[in-house]
Amino acid sequence: MTFEQIFKQLESHQYAPIYLLHGAEPFYIDVISDFIENHAIEKDQQDFNQWIVYGKDTHIDEILANVKMFPFGSPKRVVIVKEAQDLSKINGLTPYLENPSPSSILVLCHKYKDAPAALTKIVDKNGVLFNSKKISDYKVPNWIADRVKFYQFRITDHATNILAEHIGNDLSTIDNQLRKLKIILPPNSEITPQVIEQHIGISKEYNIFELQDALAKRNKARVYQIMFNFCNHFDSNPNPKTINSLTSFYLKMLAYNLSDKSKAAAKTIYTTNSDWALNKNIQQANSFSIAELQRNIAILREYDAKSKGVESTTAQEELLKEMIFKICG
Structure with a gap:
């Protein structure tokens, strides 16, 4: 599935039992997992029904125990494994992925590289599989322009080129800088080289x-x-x-x-x-x-x-x- 297709489903509160988000570009993986973390279940239900862990800090048995628990006072239980590429013996999840619990949402954030084929084939059938690929450098200016519109700003061509040339295709860094401007600038402000120098630190x-x-x-x-x-x-x-x-x-x-x-x-x-x-x-x-x-x-x-x-x-x-x-x- 594409990022846009997945996000449309999430905004409609349509959740799959498994999400395997993998690939070289961490930005889209973070956006999807953050949305699920913040919206899949109500805030007052998250203490008892949401478990978030990093791959290097857990093991397969602990993940399976958590994802198989029944939700308490909530329609769903959410388990998010961040940096799942650091999880030892990740193929041990295969039996669960073949028959996932309908009352749980398991999110595996496998960043910077592709997940094992044994997992991707199963998730492609039983859940949502998303391969987050790096965008080419020549596409970065257009990506910046679209992201600027998302944050309700305008941007000059010169400023777009400065960001693209200085930061490159590191989408997370670009987005973090635009988020910083969202706090500082009023809506519909124009991002110029002067704004970039003053608030981002790239000399105009x-x-x-x-x-x-x-x-x-x-x-x-x-x-x-x-x-x-x-x-x-x-x-x-x-x-x-x-x-x-x-x-x-x-x-x-x-x-x-x-x-x-x-x-x-x-x-x-x-x-x-x-x-x-x-x-x-x-x-x-x-x-x-x-x-x-x-x-x-x-x-x-x-x-x-x-x-x-x-x-x-x-x-x-x-x-x-x-x-x-x-x-x-």
Whole structure:
């Protein structure tokens, strides 16, 4: 089932006897399990009818004993096993999963990796199976825009790109930052780079998005200014993160220059619904020749290897400076 299908059922108070939530992306697993924890049974019934435990702190027999107990003064008993990937001998749940109690709701939160096939096959027949997959980096801006609407905010394209570039596809971190803004800002506020700098701590002037813009404009003074700021705040801007973002930046421009340069081709390459962002991307790509792009990509690959210790013992900050100086020529 999809996340949307599961959530629609939960909001309609339709609960399955088993939920196996597994996969690389923890955000959706947490959202589903939190909803069940807070809404499956009434608050005043939870003390006697809800048991929440972490996989490393329990064992199969204890889970089975709890899930087989009859509810007391409640139509359902809820058992949630968080971090179920740490549960020893998890396949021992198989007999129960084949014949679950209709008066209990068992939620297994198996994060960061897929659950054993022996469990997924059974739950797919007798309960709700959800595989929470990581979303691709190029989908993150659209995900941010949708999540911003969920929290009843608006956001500028520039601010969306800053969040996407700085945080990447760590959906839980992005959502936590938006929740923080929900406490601070009134409804329908616009999230701008200034808001992000003030309340989230990502500089509106010194970030990867601004570095890309300065490189595209051949503004060496601005490039070096951002570069030195990165060196002074290296924990927030490690080389792998910077190199990956710049490599993607140049690869997309190369793909555009090798295409027919139509707007349709640009939309396919940049995967954005924003005309402002698309036009900016096209303008940047048109400012480079194919040879320049290939040269810069080669430099980035060289320093990607060096930053990982391949034929280099140079300090990371110095590698960043060398790389940027080479790119700028």
